[in-house]
Amino acid sequence: MSRTLKCESLKELDVNELARENPFIKLVNNQRIVEVPELILESGLKIRNFPIAYKTWGQLNATGDNVLVICHALTGSSDVSDWWGPLLGNDLAFDPSRFFIICLNSMGSPYGSFSPLSYDEETNEPYGPEFPLCTVRDDVRAHRLVLDSLGVKAIACVIGGSMGGMLALEWSTIYGEDYVKNLVALATSARHSAWCISWSEAQRQSIYSDPKYLDGYYPLDDPPLSGLSAARMSALLTYRSRNSFEKKFARKTPSPWQKEKSRQVKRAAHSISEKSLQIHNDGHISSESKRPGSISTTSSLNDSNDESITSYGSTTSLSSVTGELKEVKPAQTYFSAQSYLRYQGTKFIHRFDANSYIAITRKLDTHDLARDRMEYDEDIEKVLNSIKQPTLVIGISSDGLFTFSEQEFLADHIPNSRLEKIQSPEGHDAFLLEFKLINELIKNFLKENCKTITESSPVKWDCSDLNNEEIKNSVFGEAEEVTNW
Numbered sequence: 417m418s419r420t421l422k423c424e425s426l427k428e429l430d431v432n433e434l435a436r437e438n439p440f441i442k443l444v445n446n447q448r449i450v451e452v453p454e455l456i457l458e459s460g461l462k463i464r465n466f467p468i469a470y471k472t473w474g475q476l477n478a479t480g481d482n483v484l485v486i487c488h489a490l491t492g493s494s495d496v497s498d499w500w501g502p503l504l505g506n507d508l509a510f511d512p513s514r515f516f517i518i519c520l521n522s523m524g525s526p527y528g529s530f531s532p533l534s535y536d537e538e539t540n541e542p543y544g545p546e547f548p549l550c551t552v553r554d555d556v557r558a559h560r561l562v563l564d565s566l567g568v569k570a571i572a573c574v575i576g577g578s579m580g581g582m583l584a585l586e587w588s589t590i591y592g593e594d595y596v597k598n599l600v601a602l603a604t605s606a607r608h609s610a611w612c613i614s615w616s617e618a619q620r621q622s623i624y625s626d627p628k629y630l631d632g633y634y635p636l637d638d639p640p641l642s643g644l645s646a647a648r649m650s651a652l653l654t655y656r657s658r659n660s661f662e663k664k665f666a667r668k669t670p671s672p673w674q675k676e677k678s679r680q681v682k683r684a685a686h687s688i689s690e691k692s693l694q695i696h697n698d699g700h701i702s703s704e705s706k707r708p709g710s711i712s713t714t715s716s717l718n719d720s721n722d723e724s725i726t727s728y729g730s731t732t733s734l735s736s737v738t739g740e741l742k743e744v745k746p747a748q749t750y751f752s753a754q755s756y757l758r759y760q761g762t763k764f765i766h767r768f769d770a771n772s773y774i775a776i777t778r779k780l781d782t783h784d785l786a787r788d789r790m791e792y793d794e795d796i797e798k799v800l801n802s803i804k805q806p807t808l809v810i811g812i813s814s815d816g817l818f819t820f821s822e823q824e825f826l827a828d829h830i831p832n833s834r835l836e837k838i839q840s841p842e843g844h845d846a847f848l849l850e851f852k853l854i855n856e857l858i859k860n861f862l863k864e865n866c867k868t869i870t871e872s873s874p875v876k877w878d879c880s881d882l883n884n885e886e887i888k889n890s891v892f893g894e895a896e897e898v899t900n901w
Protein backbone atom coordinates (compact mmCIF):
# COMPACT_ATOMS: atom_id res chain seq x y z
CA MET A 417 0.00 0.00 0.00
CA SER A 418 1.19 3.52 -0.69
CA ARG A 419 2.33 4.86 2.65
CA THR A 420 3.19 8.29 1.32
CA LEU A 421 -0.26 9.53 0.41
CA LYS A 422 -2.76 10.71 2.98
CA CYS A 423 -6.16 12.26 2.72
CA GLU A 424 -5.54 16.00 2.91
CA SER A 425 -8.87 17.12 4.22
CA LEU A 426 -10.50 14.04 5.72
CA LYS A 427 -9.90 12.82 9.23
CA GLU A 428 -8.08 9.50 9.36
CA LEU A 429 -9.76 7.03 11.72
CA ASP A 430 -8.02 4.48 13.91
CA VAL A 431 -8.68 1.14 12.21
CA ASN A 432 -7.92 -0.87 15.36
CA GLU A 433 -10.36 1.15 17.37
CA LEU A 434 -13.11 0.69 14.77
CA ALA A 435 -12.34 -3.02 14.66
CA ARG A 436 -13.28 -3.26 18.32
CA GLU A 437 -16.85 -2.36 17.36
CA ASN A 438 -16.87 -4.20 14.05
CA PRO A 439 -14.77 -7.39 14.07
CA PHE A 440 -15.05 -7.87 10.28
CA ILE A 441 -12.72 -4.91 9.72
CA LYS A 442 -9.86 -7.05 11.04
CA LEU A 443 -10.26 -9.37 8.04
CA VAL A 444 -8.83 -6.73 5.70
CA ASN A 445 -5.09 -6.11 5.81
CA ASN A 446 -3.57 -2.64 5.82
CA GLN A 447 -6.52 -0.57 4.71
CA ARG A 448 -7.18 3.03 5.68
CA ILE A 449 -10.44 4.42 6.93
CA VAL A 450 -11.34 8.10 6.71
CA GLU A 451 -14.26 10.06 8.04
CA VAL A 452 -16.37 11.85 5.46
CA PRO A 453 -18.06 14.87 7.08
CA GLU A 454 -21.32 14.88 5.17
CA LEU A 455 -23.28 13.38 2.29
CA ILE A 456 -26.89 13.71 1.23
CA LEU A 457 -28.03 10.26 0.16
CA GLU A 458 -30.33 9.77 -2.81
CA SER A 459 -33.11 9.22 -0.28
CA GLY A 460 -32.64 12.80 0.90
CA LEU A 461 -31.18 11.73 4.24
CA LYS A 462 -28.07 13.61 5.31
CA ILE A 463 -25.41 11.40 6.88
CA ARG A 464 -22.58 12.92 8.90
CA ASN A 465 -19.11 11.83 9.98
CA PHE A 466 -19.27 8.42 8.38
CA PRO A 467 -16.37 6.11 7.52
CA ILE A 468 -15.12 5.06 4.10
CA ALA A 469 -12.44 2.35 3.91
CA TYR A 470 -9.97 2.18 1.06
CA LYS A 471 -6.71 0.64 0.04
CA THR A 472 -4.15 1.87 -2.47
CA TRP A 473 -1.13 0.59 -4.38
CA GLY A 474 1.47 2.65 -6.26
CA GLN A 475 1.96 6.39 -6.35
CA LEU A 476 -0.18 9.24 -7.56
CA ASN A 477 1.67 11.20 -10.26
CA ALA A 478 2.19 14.97 -10.20
CA THR A 479 -0.84 15.57 -12.42
CA GLY A 480 -3.07 13.35 -10.25
CA ASP A 481 -4.40 11.40 -13.20
CA ASN A 482 -2.68 7.99 -13.32
CA VAL A 483 -5.53 6.53 -11.32
CA LEU A 484 -7.20 3.14 -11.64
CA VAL A 485 -10.35 2.89 -9.55
CA ILE A 486 -11.20 -0.77 -8.96
CA CYS A 487 -14.71 -1.44 -7.67
CA HIS A 488 -15.41 -4.60 -5.69
CA ALA A 489 -18.32 -7.03 -5.99
CA LEU A 490 -21.08 -7.82 -3.49
CA THR A 491 -19.03 -9.44 -0.75
CA GLY A 492 -15.68 -7.94 -1.66
CA SER A 493 -13.52 -5.56 0.30
CA SER A 494 -11.04 -2.80 -0.54
CA ASP A 495 -8.29 -5.42 -0.72
CA VAL A 496 -7.94 -6.08 -4.45
CA SER A 497 -4.94 -8.33 -3.72
CA ASP A 498 -7.31 -10.67 -1.91
CA TRP A 499 -9.78 -11.26 -4.75
CA TRP A 500 -8.05 -10.08 -7.95
CA GLY A 501 -4.49 -10.64 -6.66
CA PRO A 502 -3.14 -12.24 -9.86
CA LEU A 503 -4.04 -9.06 -11.80
CA LEU A 504 -2.06 -6.82 -9.45
CA GLY A 505 1.70 -6.32 -9.78
CA ASN A 506 4.47 -5.13 -12.07
CA ASP A 507 3.56 -5.53 -15.75
CA LEU A 508 0.17 -6.99 -14.90
CA ALA A 509 -3.16 -5.29 -15.72
CA PHE A 510 -3.10 -3.35 -12.44
CA ASP A 511 0.52 -2.21 -12.46
CA PRO A 512 1.37 -0.14 -9.36
CA SER A 513 4.72 0.86 -10.86
CA ARG A 514 2.76 3.05 -13.29
CA PHE A 515 -0.76 3.44 -11.96
CA PHE A 516 -2.06 4.70 -8.65
CA ILE A 517 -4.58 1.97 -7.84
CA ILE A 518 -7.39 2.49 -5.38
CA CYS A 519 -10.31 0.39 -4.24
CA LEU A 520 -12.92 1.94 -1.95
CA ASN A 521 -15.24 -0.17 0.14
CA SER A 522 -18.95 0.18 -0.66
CA MET A 523 -21.37 1.36 2.01
CA GLY A 524 -23.35 -1.45 3.61
CA SER A 525 -20.37 -3.82 3.40
CA PRO A 526 -19.01 -4.97 6.77
CA TYR A 527 -15.38 -4.27 5.79
CA GLY A 528 -14.95 -0.74 7.14
CA SER A 529 -17.18 1.73 5.32
CA PHE A 530 -20.46 3.07 6.70
CA SER A 531 -22.62 -0.01 7.38
CA PRO A 532 -25.21 -1.52 9.73
CA LEU A 533 -22.25 -2.21 12.05
CA SER A 534 -21.38 1.50 12.27
CA TYR A 535 -22.39 3.30 15.43
CA ASP A 536 -25.12 5.90 15.27
CA GLU A 537 -23.73 8.97 17.05
CA GLU A 538 -27.15 9.84 18.41
CA THR A 539 -28.02 6.51 20.04
CA ASN A 540 -24.48 5.17 20.54
CA GLU A 541 -25.77 1.86 19.16
CA PRO A 542 -24.99 0.18 15.86
CA TYR A 543 -27.46 1.13 13.12
CA GLY A 544 -28.34 -2.55 12.56
CA PRO A 545 -31.63 -2.78 10.66
CA GLU A 546 -32.06 1.03 10.88
CA PHE A 547 -29.15 1.49 8.50
CA PRO A 548 -30.34 3.82 5.73
CA LEU A 549 -30.74 2.69 2.14
CA CYS A 550 -27.48 3.43 0.28
CA THR A 551 -27.50 3.15 -3.50
CA VAL A 552 -24.72 2.57 -6.00
CA ARG A 553 -24.85 6.30 -6.80
CA ASP A 554 -24.45 7.14 -3.11
CA ASP A 555 -21.30 4.99 -3.07
CA VAL A 556 -19.84 6.75 -6.08
CA ARG A 557 -20.51 10.21 -4.61
CA ALA A 558 -19.01 9.25 -1.24
CA HIS A 559 -15.97 7.69 -2.92
CA ARG A 560 -15.45 10.81 -5.03
CA LEU A 561 -15.04 12.85 -1.84
CA VAL A 562 -12.21 10.54 -0.78
CA LEU A 563 -10.51 10.75 -4.19
CA ASP A 564 -10.71 14.56 -4.06
CA SER A 565 -9.08 14.62 -0.67
CA LEU A 566 -6.26 12.39 -1.96
CA GLY A 567 -5.52 14.88 -4.74
CA VAL A 568 -6.94 12.80 -7.61
CA LYS A 569 -7.71 15.04 -10.59
CA ALA A 570 -8.94 12.41 -13.06
CA ILE A 571 -9.49 8.66 -13.26
CA ALA A 572 -7.53 6.95 -16.05
CA CYS A 573 -9.87 3.97 -15.91
CA VAL A 574 -12.63 2.70 -13.66
CA ILE A 575 -12.95 -1.07 -13.55
CA GLY A 576 -15.43 -3.37 -11.86
CA GLY A 577 -17.26 -6.68 -12.12
CA SER A 578 -20.81 -7.52 -11.05
CA MET A 579 -21.75 -4.89 -8.41
CA GLY A 580 -18.35 -3.32 -9.12
CA GLY A 581 -19.44 -2.99 -12.76
CA MET A 582 -22.55 -1.10 -11.63
CA LEU A 583 -20.33 1.35 -9.76
CA ALA A 584 -18.04 1.67 -12.77
CA LEU A 585 -21.02 2.49 -15.03
CA GLU A 586 -22.29 5.06 -12.53
CA TRP A 587 -18.81 6.64 -12.19
CA SER A 588 -18.73 7.12 -15.97
CA THR A 589 -22.29 8.42 -16.16
CA ILE A 590 -22.21 10.79 -13.20
CA TYR A 591 -18.81 12.38 -13.81
CA GLY A 592 -18.44 12.06 -17.59
CA GLU A 593 -15.40 11.79 -19.80
CA ASP A 594 -13.58 14.84 -18.43
CA TYR A 595 -13.08 13.09 -15.11
CA VAL A 596 -13.39 9.36 -15.96
CA LYS A 597 -11.30 8.66 -19.02
CA ASN A 598 -11.97 4.95 -19.62
CA LEU A 599 -14.33 2.25 -18.43
CA VAL A 600 -14.10 -1.53 -18.03
CA ALA A 601 -17.32 -3.30 -17.00
CA LEU A 602 -17.40 -7.05 -16.41
CA ALA A 603 -20.35 -9.40 -15.92
CA THR A 604 -22.71 -6.60 -14.95
CA SER A 605 -25.82 -4.83 -16.20
CA ALA A 606 -27.36 -1.48 -17.04
CA ARG A 607 -30.05 -2.26 -14.49
CA HIS A 608 -30.60 -5.10 -12.06
CA SER A 609 -32.82 -7.65 -13.79
CA ALA A 610 -36.00 -9.25 -12.46
CA TRP A 611 -34.06 -12.52 -12.19
CA CYS A 612 -31.35 -10.94 -10.04
CA ILE A 613 -33.88 -9.04 -7.89
CA SER A 614 -35.67 -12.32 -7.27
CA TRP A 615 -32.49 -14.07 -6.16
CA SER A 616 -31.73 -11.16 -3.82
CA GLU A 617 -35.21 -11.50 -2.38
CA ALA A 618 -34.93 -15.26 -1.87
CA GLN A 619 -31.61 -14.76 -0.08
CA ARG A 620 -32.99 -12.05 2.19
CA GLN A 621 -35.95 -14.29 2.99
CA SER A 622 -33.53 -17.00 4.14
CA ILE A 623 -32.10 -14.52 6.63
CA TYR A 624 -35.52 -13.23 7.74
CA SER A 625 -36.72 -16.77 8.40
CA ASP A 626 -33.91 -17.52 10.85
CA PRO A 627 -35.47 -17.14 14.34
CA LYS A 628 -32.25 -15.50 15.48
CA TYR A 629 -32.69 -12.64 13.02
CA LEU A 630 -35.00 -10.73 15.41
CA ASP A 631 -35.94 -8.12 12.80
CA GLY A 632 -32.25 -7.31 12.51
CA TYR A 633 -31.79 -6.45 16.21
CA TYR A 634 -29.71 -9.59 16.88
CA PRO A 635 -26.68 -9.37 19.17
CA LEU A 636 -23.40 -9.59 17.26
CA ASP A 637 -22.33 -12.56 19.37
CA ASP A 638 -25.45 -14.53 18.41
CA PRO A 639 -26.31 -13.62 14.82
CA PRO A 640 -28.67 -15.46 12.43
CA LEU A 641 -25.99 -17.77 11.10
CA SER A 642 -28.19 -20.45 9.57
CA GLY A 643 -30.15 -17.88 7.54
CA LEU A 644 -27.00 -16.16 6.33
CA SER A 645 -25.37 -19.45 5.47
CA ALA A 646 -28.43 -20.56 3.47
CA ALA A 647 -28.45 -17.21 1.67
CA ARG A 648 -24.82 -17.68 0.63
CA MET A 649 -25.44 -21.25 -0.52
CA SER A 650 -28.21 -20.21 -2.88
CA ALA A 651 -26.22 -17.18 -4.02
CA LEU A 652 -23.26 -19.40 -4.78
CA LEU A 653 -25.38 -21.56 -7.05
CA THR A 654 -26.24 -18.47 -9.08
CA TYR A 655 -22.52 -17.61 -9.30
CA ARG A 656 -21.60 -20.94 -10.89
CA SER A 657 -23.23 -23.11 -13.51
CA ARG A 658 -24.96 -26.45 -13.70
CA ASN A 659 -22.21 -27.82 -15.93
CA SER A 660 -19.36 -26.69 -13.69
CA PHE A 661 -21.04 -28.41 -10.74
CA GLU A 662 -21.65 -31.57 -12.74
CA LYS A 663 -18.02 -31.65 -13.83
CA LYS A 664 -16.65 -30.94 -10.36
CA PHE A 665 -18.96 -33.03 -8.19
CA ALA A 666 -21.28 -35.29 -10.22
CA ARG A 667 -22.62 -37.79 -7.63
CA LYS A 668 -19.36 -38.10 -5.72
CA THR A 669 -19.23 -38.83 -2.02
CA PRO A 670 -17.31 -36.28 0.05
CA SER A 671 -13.78 -37.32 0.88
CA PRO A 672 -12.85 -37.43 4.58
CA TRP A 673 -11.21 -34.00 4.38
CA GLN A 674 -14.27 -32.55 2.65
CA LYS A 675 -16.49 -33.95 5.39
CA GLU A 676 -14.21 -32.46 7.96
CA LYS A 677 -14.24 -29.09 6.19
CA SER A 678 -18.02 -29.04 6.07
CA ARG A 679 -18.15 -30.13 9.74
CA GLN A 680 -20.53 -32.99 9.22
CA VAL A 681 -20.43 -34.27 12.74
CA LYS A 682 -22.71 -37.12 13.68
CA ARG A 683 -23.11 -39.13 16.77
CA ALA A 684 -23.95 -42.81 16.56
CA ALA A 685 -27.65 -43.53 16.08
CA HIS A 686 -29.16 -46.17 18.33
CA SER A 687 -32.53 -46.71 16.71
CA ILE A 688 -34.30 -46.39 13.39
CA SER A 689 -36.06 -43.24 14.50
CA GLU A 690 -32.76 -41.62 15.54
CA LYS A 691 -31.12 -42.55 12.26
CA SER A 692 -34.12 -41.35 10.23
CA LEU A 693 -34.14 -38.10 12.17
CA GLN A 694 -30.43 -37.64 11.43
CA ILE A 695 -30.98 -38.15 7.71
CA HIS A 696 -34.03 -35.91 7.69
CA ASN A 697 -32.30 -32.99 9.43
CA ASP A 698 -28.87 -33.53 7.94
CA GLY A 699 -27.39 -30.12 7.13
CA HIS A 700 -29.83 -28.17 9.35
CA ILE A 701 -27.18 -26.20 11.16
CA SER A 702 -29.14 -25.16 14.22
CA SER A 703 -31.00 -28.43 14.62
CA GLU A 704 -31.03 -30.19 17.98
CA SER A 705 -31.81 -33.38 16.05
CA LYS A 706 -33.63 -34.91 18.94
CA ARG A 707 -37.21 -35.42 19.90
CA PRO A 708 -38.31 -32.90 22.46
CA GLY A 709 -37.29 -34.30 25.83
CA SER A 710 -34.75 -36.86 24.51
CA ILE A 711 -30.93 -36.79 24.36
CA SER A 712 -29.31 -35.02 21.41
CA THR A 713 -27.96 -37.32 18.70
CA THR A 714 -26.62 -34.87 16.15
CA SER A 715 -24.41 -31.93 16.94
CA SER A 716 -24.82 -28.55 15.35
CA LEU A 717 -22.25 -27.15 12.95
CA ASN A 718 -20.55 -25.20 15.66
CA ASP A 719 -20.49 -28.00 18.20
CA SER A 720 -16.89 -28.67 19.13
CA ASN A 721 -17.61 -31.78 21.21
CA ASP A 722 -17.32 -34.12 18.24
CA GLU A 723 -17.63 -37.78 19.05
CA SER A 724 -17.19 -39.05 15.54
CA ILE A 725 -17.39 -37.91 11.98
CA THR A 726 -19.42 -40.29 9.87
CA SER A 727 -21.63 -40.18 6.83
CA TYR A 728 -24.58 -42.07 5.50
CA GLY A 729 -22.33 -43.71 2.95
CA SER A 730 -21.00 -45.98 5.70
CA THR A 731 -21.97 -49.61 5.89
CA THR A 732 -23.83 -49.31 9.17
CA SER A 733 -27.56 -49.11 8.66
CA LEU A 734 -30.82 -50.28 10.11
CA SER A 735 -33.23 -53.04 9.41
CA SER A 736 -36.62 -51.54 8.72
CA VAL A 737 -38.22 -54.75 10.04
CA THR A 738 -36.55 -55.20 13.41
CA GLY A 739 -35.40 -51.65 14.13
CA GLU A 740 -31.94 -52.98 15.00
CA LEU A 741 -28.56 -52.02 13.54
CA LYS A 742 -27.59 -54.22 10.63
CA GLU A 743 -24.55 -54.25 8.27
CA VAL A 744 -25.98 -53.16 4.90
CA LYS A 745 -25.09 -50.41 2.41
CA PRO A 746 -27.76 -47.70 2.56
CA ALA A 747 -28.63 -45.38 -0.32
CA GLN A 748 -26.30 -42.38 -0.45
CA THR A 749 -27.86 -39.20 0.94
CA TYR A 750 -24.80 -37.06 1.40
CA PHE A 751 -22.91 -35.86 -1.68
CA SER A 752 -19.77 -33.91 -2.39
CA ALA A 753 -21.85 -31.07 -3.88
CA GLN A 754 -23.60 -30.72 -0.52
CA SER A 755 -20.40 -30.71 1.51
CA TYR A 756 -19.07 -28.00 -0.82
CA LEU A 757 -22.16 -25.83 -0.31
CA ARG A 758 -22.14 -26.34 3.44
CA TYR A 759 -18.47 -25.51 3.62
CA GLN A 760 -19.04 -22.34 1.59
CA GLY A 761 -21.96 -21.38 3.85
CA THR A 762 -19.83 -21.88 6.95
CA LYS A 763 -16.89 -20.01 5.47
CA PHE A 764 -19.17 -17.10 4.68
CA ILE A 765 -20.75 -16.70 8.11
CA HIS A 766 -17.28 -16.17 9.53
CA ARG A 767 -16.67 -13.24 7.23
CA PHE A 768 -19.99 -11.47 6.72
CA ASP A 769 -22.83 -9.88 8.64
CA ALA A 770 -26.51 -10.58 7.98
CA ASN A 771 -27.72 -6.95 8.15
CA SER A 772 -24.89 -5.98 5.80
CA TYR A 773 -25.98 -8.71 3.41
CA ILE A 774 -29.51 -7.31 3.40
CA ALA A 775 -28.32 -3.71 2.96
CA ILE A 776 -25.99 -4.52 0.11
CA THR A 777 -28.41 -6.76 -1.80
CA ARG A 778 -30.96 -3.93 -1.58
CA LYS A 779 -28.32 -1.63 -3.03
CA LEU A 780 -28.02 -4.00 -6.00
CA ASP A 781 -31.77 -3.98 -6.49
CA THR A 782 -31.84 -0.17 -6.76
CA HIS A 783 -29.36 -0.26 -9.62
CA ASP A 784 -30.86 1.21 -12.78
CA LEU A 785 -28.75 3.63 -14.77
CA ALA A 786 -31.93 5.24 -16.13
CA ARG A 787 -33.64 5.75 -12.76
CA ASP A 788 -34.46 9.43 -12.15
CA ARG A 789 -32.34 10.57 -15.09
CA MET A 790 -34.99 12.89 -16.48
CA GLU A 791 -32.51 14.54 -18.85
CA TYR A 792 -32.58 11.20 -20.72
CA ASP A 793 -36.33 10.65 -20.18
CA GLU A 794 -35.30 7.73 -17.91
CA ASP A 795 -34.54 5.90 -21.14
CA ILE A 796 -31.81 3.34 -20.57
CA GLU A 797 -30.58 3.38 -24.17
CA LYS A 798 -30.19 7.17 -24.08
CA VAL A 799 -28.24 6.97 -20.82
CA LEU A 800 -25.87 4.34 -22.20
CA ASN A 801 -25.51 6.43 -25.32
CA SER A 802 -24.28 9.30 -23.16
CA ILE A 803 -21.28 7.26 -21.97
CA LYS A 804 -18.63 8.56 -24.33
CA GLN A 805 -15.54 7.00 -22.75
CA PRO A 806 -13.65 4.21 -24.51
CA THR A 807 -15.26 1.17 -22.92
CA LEU A 808 -14.43 -2.50 -22.64
CA VAL A 809 -17.35 -4.77 -21.77
CA ILE A 810 -16.45 -8.31 -20.74
CA GLY A 811 -19.09 -11.02 -20.48
CA ILE A 812 -19.00 -14.68 -19.49
CA SER A 813 -20.51 -17.24 -21.86
CA SER A 814 -22.07 -19.31 -19.06
CA ASP A 815 -23.20 -16.45 -16.79
CA GLY A 816 -26.84 -17.12 -15.82
CA LEU A 817 -27.06 -14.13 -13.47
CA PHE A 818 -25.70 -11.24 -15.53
CA THR A 819 -26.22 -12.87 -18.89
CA PHE A 820 -24.06 -12.37 -21.94
CA SER A 821 -27.02 -10.72 -23.68
CA GLU A 822 -26.95 -8.03 -20.96
CA GLN A 823 -23.30 -7.38 -21.84
CA GLU A 824 -24.28 -7.18 -25.52
CA PHE A 825 -26.93 -4.64 -24.59
CA LEU A 826 -24.31 -2.48 -22.85
CA ALA A 827 -21.90 -2.71 -25.77
CA ASP A 828 -24.65 -2.09 -28.35
CA HIS A 829 -25.61 1.20 -26.73
CA ILE A 830 -22.32 2.58 -25.37
CA PRO A 831 -20.97 4.19 -28.53
CA ASN A 832 -17.21 3.80 -28.06
CA SER A 833 -17.26 0.27 -26.69
CA ARG A 834 -15.82 -3.14 -27.42
CA LEU A 835 -17.30 -6.43 -26.27
CA GLU A 836 -15.26 -9.47 -25.28
CA LYS A 837 -16.63 -12.88 -24.40
CA ILE A 838 -14.87 -15.18 -21.97
CA GLN A 839 -15.63 -18.79 -22.79
CA SER A 840 -15.80 -20.33 -19.36
CA PRO A 841 -17.99 -23.01 -17.81
CA GLU A 842 -17.68 -21.35 -14.38
CA GLY A 843 -20.73 -19.08 -14.67
CA HIS A 844 -20.90 -15.56 -13.23
CA ASP A 845 -17.95 -16.02 -10.83
CA ALA A 846 -15.66 -16.55 -13.82
CA PHE A 847 -14.95 -12.82 -13.50
CA LEU A 848 -13.17 -13.71 -10.24
CA LEU A 849 -11.69 -16.97 -11.48
CA GLU A 850 -10.46 -16.57 -15.08
CA PHE A 851 -7.55 -14.39 -14.02
CA LYS A 852 -5.32 -15.02 -16.99
CA LEU A 853 -7.88 -14.07 -19.64
CA ILE A 854 -9.14 -11.06 -17.72
CA ASN A 855 -5.61 -9.85 -17.07
CA GLU A 856 -4.81 -9.98 -20.80
CA LEU A 857 -8.02 -8.21 -21.85
CA ILE A 858 -7.68 -5.37 -19.34
CA LYS A 859 -3.95 -4.99 -19.85
CA ASN A 860 -4.38 -4.67 -23.63
CA PHE A 861 -7.24 -2.21 -23.22
CA LEU A 862 -5.15 0.00 -20.92
CA LYS A 863 -2.16 -0.24 -23.26
CA GLU A 864 -4.32 1.04 -26.06
CA ASN A 865 -6.21 3.74 -24.14
CA CYS A 866 -3.83 4.88 -21.38
CA LYS A 867 -0.65 4.88 -23.47
CA THR A 868 1.07 7.76 -21.70
CA ILE A 869 0.74 5.91 -18.41
CA THR A 870 1.47 2.35 -19.55
CA GLU A 871 4.53 3.59 -21.48
CA SER A 872 5.81 5.80 -18.65
CA SER A 873 8.94 4.80 -16.72
CA PRO A 874 8.09 2.50 -13.84
CA VAL A 875 8.43 3.93 -10.34
CA LYS A 876 9.23 2.08 -7.16
CA TRP A 877 6.32 1.12 -4.97
CA ASP A 878 5.97 -0.70 -1.70
CA CYS A 879 5.15 -4.28 -2.70
CA SER A 880 5.56 -5.73 0.80
CA ASP A 881 1.80 -6.02 0.97
CA LEU A 882 1.68 -8.35 -2.00
CA ASN A 883 2.96 -11.86 -1.78
CA ASN A 884 1.86 -15.31 -2.77
CA GLU A 885 1.47 -16.34 0.82
CA GLU A 886 -1.11 -13.63 1.37
CA ILE A 887 -3.02 -14.66 -1.72
CA LYS A 888 -2.99 -18.32 -0.69
CA ASN A 889 -4.25 -17.44 2.75
CA SER A 890 -6.97 -15.11 1.52
CA VAL A 891 -9.64 -14.61 4.15
CA PHE A 892 -12.15 -14.49 1.38
CA GLY A 893 -10.95 -17.74 -0.16
CA GLU A 894 -9.52 -17.31 -3.59
CA ALA A 895 -9.92 -20.16 -6.00
CA GLU A 896 -7.66 -23.12 -5.39
CA GLU A 897 -5.87 -22.69 -8.69
CA VAL A 898 -5.14 -18.98 -8.20
CA THR A 899 -1.38 -19.37 -8.08
CA ASN A 900 -1.16 -21.97 -10.83
CA TRP A 901 -0.34 -19.70 -13.73
Ligand SMILES: N[C@@H](CCO)C(=O)O
Pocket residue numbers: 489490491492577578579655845848
Ligand atom coordinates in the same frame (compact mmCIF):
# COMPACT_ATOMS: atom_id res chain seq x y z
N1 LIG B 1 -18.71 -14.12 -5.65
C1 LIG B 1 -18.99 -12.75 -5.77
C2 LIG B 1 -20.17 -12.67 -6.64
C3 LIG B 1 -20.99 -11.49 -6.62
O1 LIG B 1 -21.04 -10.95 -7.88
C4 LIG B 1 -19.15 -12.12 -4.42
O2 LIG B 1 -19.38 -12.85 -3.45
O3 LIG B 1 -18.98 -10.91 -4.28
